[in-house]
Amino acid sequence: MKIKRHHKTKSLFDPAIVIPAIVDSIKKLNPWHQIKNPVMFVVLVGSILTTGLYVQAIFAHGEAPASFILAITLWLWFTLIFANFAEAMAEGRGKAQAASLKKARRDTPAKKLSSPKYGSSYDTISATTIRKGDVVLVEAGDIIPMDGEIIEGVASVDESAITGESAPVIRESGGDRNAVTGGTRVLSDWLVVRVSSNPGETFLDHMIAMVEGAKRQKTPNEIALSILLAVFTIIFLLATVTLLPFSIYSVLSSGHGVPITVTVLVALLVCLIPTTIGGLLPAIGIAGMDRMIQANVIATSGRAVEAAGDVDVLLLDKTGTITLGNRQAVAFIPAQGVTVEALADAAQLASLSDETPEGRSIVILAKEKYNIRERHIHELEAKFIPFTAQTRMSGVDLGDGRQIRKGSADAIEGYVKKLGGLFPEDLKFNIQNISKTGGTPLVVAEHKNVLGVIQLKDIVKGGIRERFAELRRMGIKTIMITGDNPLTAAAIAAEAGMDDFLAQATPETKLKLIREMQLGGRLVAMTGDGTNDAPALAQADVAVAMNTGTQAAKEAGNLIDLDSNPTKLIEIVEIGKQLLMTRGSLTTFSIANDVSKYFAIIPAAFVGTYPQLNALNIMHLTTPASAVLSAVIFNAIIIIMLIPLALRGIPYKPMSANRLLRDNLLIYGIGGIIAPFIGIKLIDMLLAALHFV
Amino acid sequence: MNWNNIIQGGIYLVVLVLLVKPLGTYMARIYEGKPTGLNIWLGPIERLTYRLSGINPEISMPWKTYAVAVMIFNIIGIVVVYIIQRLQMHLPLNPMSMPPVTPDLAFNTAVSFATNTNWQSYGGETTLSYFTQMLTLTVQNFVSAATGMAVLVAVIRGFIQKQTETIGNFWVDLVRSTLYILLPLAIIFSIVLVSQGAVQTFAPSVKAALIETTKDVTGKVMSEQMIALGPAASQIAIKQLGTNGGGFFNVNSAHPFENPTPLSNFLEVLAILLIAAALCYTFGYMVKDKRQGWAILAAMLIIFIPCLWLCTHVEQQGNPLLSKLGIDQRSSAMQPGGNMEGKESRFGIANSALWATATTAASNGSVNSMHDSYMPLGGLIPMWLMQLGEVIFGGVGSGLYGMIAFIIVAVFISGLMIGRTPEYLGKKIEAYEMKMASLMILIPPMIVLIGTAVSVIVPAAKSSILNPGPHGFSEVLYAFSSAGNNNGSAFAGLTTNTLFYNIAQGLAMFFARYWLIIPALAIAGSLSRKKIVPVSQGTLPTHTPLFIVFLVMVILIVGALTFIPALALGPIAEHLMLTSL
Secondary structure, three states, rough: OOOOOOOOOOOOOOOHHHHHHHHHHHOOOOOOOOOOOOHHHHHHHHHHHHHHHHHHHHOOOOOOOOOHHHHHHHHOOOHHHHHHHHHHHHHOOOOOOHHHHHHOOOOOEEEOOOOOOOOOOOOEEEEHHHHOOOOEEEEOOOEOOOOOEEOOEEEEEEOHHOOOOOOOOEEEEOOOOOOOOOEEEEEEEEEEEOOOOOOOOOHHHHHHHHHHHHOOOOOOHHHHHHHHHHHHHHHHHHHHHHHHHHHHHHHHHOOOOOOOOHHHHHHHHHOOOOOOOHHHHHHHHHHHHHHHHHHHEEEEHHHHHHHOOOOEEEEEOOOOOOOOOOEEEEEEEEEOOOHHHHHHHHHHHOOOOOOHHHHHHHHHHHHHHHOOOOOOOOOOOEEEEEOOOOOOEEEEOOOOOEEEEEEOOHHHHHHHHHOOOOOOOOHHHHHHHHOOOOOEEEEEEEOOOEEEEEEEOOOOOOHHHHHHHHHHOOOEEEEEEOOHHHHHHHHHHHHHHEEEEEOOOOOOHHHHHHHHHOOOOOOOEEEEEOOOHHHHHHHHEEEEEEOOOHHOOOOOOOEEEEEOOOOHHHHHHHHHHHOOOOOOOOHHHHHHHHHHHHHHHHHHHHHHHHHHHHHHHHOOOOOHHHHHHHHHHHHHHHHHHHHHHHHOOOOOOOHHHHHHHHHHHHHHHHHHHHHHHHHHHHHHHHHHHHHOO | HHHHHHHHHHHHHHHHHHHHHHHHHHHHHHOOOOOOHHHOOOHHHHHHHHHOOOOOOOOOOOOHHHHHHHHHHHHHHHHHHHHHHHHHHHHHOOOOOOOOOOOOHHHHHHHHOOOOOOOOOOOOHHHOOHHHHHHHHHHHHHHHHHHHHHHHHHHHHHHOOOOOOOOOOOOHHHHHHHHHHHHHHHHHHHHHHHOOOOOEEOOOOOOEEEEEEEOOOOOEEEEEHHHHHHHHHHHHHHHHHHHOOOOOOOOOOOOOOOOOOHHHHHHHHHHHHHHHHHHHHHHHHHHHHHHHHHHHHHHHHHHHHHHHHHHHHHHHHHHHHHHHHHOOOOOOOOOOOOOOOOOOOOOOHHHHHHHHHHHHOOOOOOOOEEEEHHOHHHHHHHHHHHHOOOOOOOOOOOOHHHHHHHHHHHHHHHHHOOOOOOOOOEEOOHHHHHHHHHHHHHHHHHHHHHHHHHHOHHHHOOOOOOOOOHHHHHHHHHHHHHHOOOOOOOOOOEEEEEEEHHHHHHHHHHHHHHHHHHHHHHHHHHOOOOOOOOOOOOOOOOOOOHHHHHHHHHHHHHHHHHHHHHHHHHHHHHHHHHHOO
């Protein structure tokens, strides 16, 4: 099952993003910015130090040739700029999206009603002056000024500014579809909306802030990783700083050479501290958020994104997630004395103008099973009678006077009785049977004669079974939640390949189930849209609220799916895992790199004191100077080379934890040891070919 | 490498691994308070101890209270050892009339024994009275080991308990470790040692007439020799079992009265790793997943065995300079061959190299040969094993909780690599645990590097270095690697009984021990409060060969990367100079 992405994935090196990012990466050299990232701050201090040494070498007696110090200094600054560039790139991609969102946040006029009901007088004021609790009128063509709740009216709304989905959606007062989002446009009819947030606090504002990274806080795992990186930095700082006294002692005691220069010490330090992961860490976090947004999910905190990767149990609503949101016709059961063809014919006629999936499925079933040709409604001079909440029926009045209706058993019974007809007793038995097995009966009547019943059934979504199997391989247990009776629930759960189900679910039983799971130490994720889901959503560790859902549900959730697609949770889990994997793998890579850098720098640094140490120069680097410079250049360039990986993330494939670790260790651990040997040697050969050293 | 070396090393490892399960099970049952032979018999003594000390064994302590108890107990220990050394003139059992120990040396020795380091700046038989040796050093040998074991048990409880504020009672853990584990083993072992000829007496030194007269440094003709005696066997047993290592005599287990026979040598070297290895099994037993204990033991052996092989191999190769002079260093029916400088001919290469590797892998530090006389790479092995943080077996208890810090880091990185918040034994590893584990990993190298750096620059310290070039540097690096990881092994060739070294090493030992115990207990407290996450398909198993290899890589990379520059200027430079001559 492929989940549709509405925002186009931008090309990685789009010039519109790259050029401002270059400017930004220079601006970010500001020490106040760098101090937030201890690893890169150490590089900054080192760069300033070698710059000073270069100045000293020009104007006075330097500790090493000025050209060598300059080369090292320049590459140290490049290391910083490259790391800044990675961050700026990630931010730039976010900003590009924010810009498109901001277009929706135009200063719109708002029609503030004097009293909260349709028809009362209004003043047209600027949306920015509206406050929470105000009531506004929005008519066809107007832009909804603020987030709010519909208190009156029904309208079709274009939400493409937020969701990217061009098909309009219906929003109406009462029920679970009463929330509207500021910046969306009413296409038809009118709405009376009670504003639920102040300017600057709306959903759209929140989303823009999120995308721009302004409100990004470090997530728990990111904090723990920062601690680890700080420790590695301190260890290497110690190992290099103490090298100066060690070197001075060795020179004195052996009587050869000169002590290690500060330039080489700084170079060694920068090569050893985990600059690769340190430099890319902010970019990985921002890119993770960006991927969420590309999947049309808004996270109210980075914590939720990370927790998504840890989920053990998934609670999924049956309807719309496991089964197609709408039931499909599977059989026609005629009343006594009616042929099945007559029933099918009438059912099809009644459904010709019915655009709901149920209606369409009736037309198709009649055509496929009973070979009844689909007729055109204009040929029949028919008049379509739409479904209303009052009649709870729909149907058709044909040009020849036939009146066909379909609807729930109660509604049709009332309809035929009013016309003086009778509801056949034998049909009642069939209707009950359909209900018992989890189906929905739809009764068809022509005038006062009941023709029979259409059996509608839940259809398990194609491919969902495979998706659940995938989840099981990831170690995630799936539980179906449904209001159905246990028999039906069991049948559907088995058909969909779920691990368990909760039948006849109520808000209380849902909450209880989540609490029990959590007490057992499990991390629970669930999706929901209704107000009755809100308590369970608030309790769940990862709660995905549907954008079409009520305000209460949205407030209880920590992730909001703009597509309102319940299976999105699977994608969210993958994004969460990807985020952690990218950090972990690049950390391993960064540390593994150090092995080869020692082989480049240690012999180069001490060969004057102990010439025999040249035996450790296993890469046969040309000169000590080229060895140190090659290591520094490799260290800087690898950051640039890994930017695409940091932004895209490491692909996640569901497999056992052990295999996943093995694969990633082979690539980033062993690869991390080998790659720099090759890279440093190549850079050294290039430097030698250019007669640089 | 010859068959003799392989067979001796092989038998040692097989016997060690065979003893892990029975001893490990026994210790686990003791800590769990289950009836297990001795605690049925000795139970009244345990209960009497609590009653006399006013301890309620039922009270479980929060981690901070536990840490305070550990610190108070240890600081009192340091003070008592210091005072007794200073007053030994006025105390009984001083037949040789030893004068009071100087303040700096007494401080060094007190910290050294309380921290389970047992660095010996003093010469045993020439400095301390029998009273001091028995009532301070031997007592500390027991309780410093028991402290390490108690802290480990508290950390294990952190993994077993869920949503609990407390981590056990320090006094109970201390008493049980001493009474049921260390004392019985030490009593049996010292009797065996006495049977082999180790001395155990209160008699003063005896005079023996020399067969051939000799001259001392002043040119005076000497015709008799003082042979030091004392209650040695009882101290040797516990110094080996408790990874203490402080010998009764100055030359430690190279002395024939400490280590008389091949059998005593085998048992003593076995005792070095015995408890530390068995505690791995205890860990697995107590967390109810024995595979976890075996996995840790396997990781330790994966590092230990190649180190043992390399050390033995290098020593057996002999000195290339001697080979150039045409001196035969091959092993043959007539001689063991190899580099025999500083080694007892009765132990040969195999038992000397085995001892050197075991004593530095564990934080024991006792010696039966002089590590200073090893080939550069042969000496690099013991030094590097200490620099790894004393987690390859390490000290009793302390080695395993140090290893757990490395496991936490390994689990954290591997957890991220599979896209899941890391967990170990069902406990989530978060920022707090990372912070504490990082402290545990960071502090020892910090002490070693800074200590060495100061000592090669400060003139007062530089004058202690007796050898020039990289070897002199190795000696200083070795001394601080030993103190900064609470090992106590000495490279010699360095005059350490000076004001500078006594104070500097004393501080190094103090911080290396207690700055690790406190974060270890903090981890225990934090883990204890957490829920246990049930195992699922997405959980990374931590007993698989893959994880074991990954853990080994983390230990090696952290250990190696920190010390490679320093080692390059010491043993590596020396080795390359020697081979290129």
